[in-house]
Amino acid sequence: MQVSTRTDISPVEQLHALVAADMRATDVLIHERLSSAVALIPDLAKHLIDSGGKRLRPLLTLAAAQVGGYHGAHHIKLAAAVEFIHTATLLHDDVVDDSALRRGKVSANIVWGNKASVLVGDFLFSRAFELMVETDELKVLGILSHASAVISEGEVMQLKSSGNLQASEDHYLRVVSAKTAELFAAAAEAGAVIAGGEHAKALRAYGQNLGIAFQLVDDALDYSGRQALMGKAVGDDFREGKVTLPVILAVARADEAALKFWKKTIEMGTQGEADLDRAITLVEQTGAIADTMERARGYAGLACRALETLPESKIRDVLAAVADFCVARAY
Template identity: 85%
Template sequence: MSVPPRLRRSEADVSPVERLHALVAADMRTTDMLIHERLASAVAMIPDLAKHLIDSGGKRLRPLLTLAAATMGGYSGHDHAKLAAAVEFIHTATLLHDDVVDESSLRRGKVSANIVWGNKASVLVGDFLLSRAFELMVESGELEVLRILSRAAAVISEGEVMQLKSAGNLGVNEEHYLRVVSAKTAELFAAAAEAGAVIASGKGALAEALRDYGMNLGIAFQLVDDALDYSGRQALMGKSVGDDFREGKVTLPVILAVARADEPAKKFWTRAIETGPQGEADLDRAITLVEQTGAISDTMERARGYACLACRALDRVPQSPMRDVLAAVAGFCVERAY
């Protein structure tokens, strides 16, 4: 289990995420029902804007982790669906806020909400979703779960601010980058899995193992996303290529490429990321440089390493079909790049 299992040819048409969804299908239907119920508002723009993103084809991976963890812990109640809905609201709120901060125009293959409704509306609806998330957490009646998810919301915000402060700074090293990734992306994966385990069986070995699984899965997930930003594959996944580059984000592909750059390439990176201005041909050159230096392949290799760590965390929980699917999900998060 320490290495993500490779999919057999017969499984190629059914992704591990789809298999995970099938294992918790009834609970996921309840979660989706709660999500749409709690989007209700007398202010029509709120559900309209939120549904634009929530119903845009996301895999619901984070709430799936909550439901899977609760199932692994033998939970027999109904509040795990409330926690899963809360996790999805937190995630959606951060996406709405991120698109405003990053001035993004595309999300999941659709025009982003901030382009359609404006920045102010996107921020305020994000705040509405966070409020709904906290309502759902409180209704679960579990103080420890409230602590886990509320802390995650704070850590995510800290990670976004850390990234904002480090934009345009080629002095950012890999250690700092991983702190940002752990906070802004991996923390919600970790909290989603931990919360599901805690509501089922309290704090203990299962919750610790699944939190570690979620943390490493989230880091692998973000590493792949950052690699794809310099790849044509990104366009096939409904995302803009080069957004990180245009925004001056110093992600691992850039960190590695700069460390291996010759003097002309270092001058290019300094102008393109730190001093400006960027020209029309600069993205193509950046993509060439990260590929030539092996920065993309090494970023992907690090992602595979974190996927393996996620699987090792699962070695600490009893064998079950759910555990096997979670291990396959870790491999899929890396394989989705191909």
């Protein structure tokens, strides 16, 4: 698919522009539904929600509704619900991973504690389901409630495989498909369904493949100098003992000394100051970063091809450009 886009703004920014009015309405609704008599709830939630995220998942919901020619208002509620689900999972993730930073800021669990983060995450899940019910669309409720369950399953799968160097690439992709790609897929599918469902299958496939590509790039960047240039922390996955694709590939190609290193740092969790630099060197030397990025390009290509059944439009072209951009951001 040939995509012509401006070069001065990113495809994600272009997508924002195409659904600008809907995105503003979504942001207003998000902040309205954060209200609570318990001041800690909006304070903690806004710490993450207002921290500069691109709102990519709700953008997919709004874009999918636009592709289907939707003229109602329920897509705004769905987009807000999607953002609440995403934020809730991030709050829970940071507790599970004992993360200190999120989007360049001190994470909510460090500021307010683990118990508050978990409970506010639960509050956001509840708000999301309230919004879904208000659309009076049972199919949409089924899509997003199923996605919430799948995401939780993905988190548990990842937790169980932490520190396990025997984890396969197939297992890793199952985790990514559940933990990350499922919400991308459900967000796009829900927007299509609210618009009548004509393009729901294609847009779900687009979201699923975009989500996998997105996570592959994130996992590659965690072992890349490019991550530091983008102002983000490097090596979080390594420090947390996560067995992501760069590690799986590096371990498969490791010599005896490198294998001992991975067993010490990932399986045993014994890490010294110089170990992250060595890990980065090993994944680069074995071609693990390059191969992870190649797989990401493949999934981005699948996302673009899923759009080919949609009618030609500016928004279809920009969605394709978003898939390409999600890989290009690593360079």
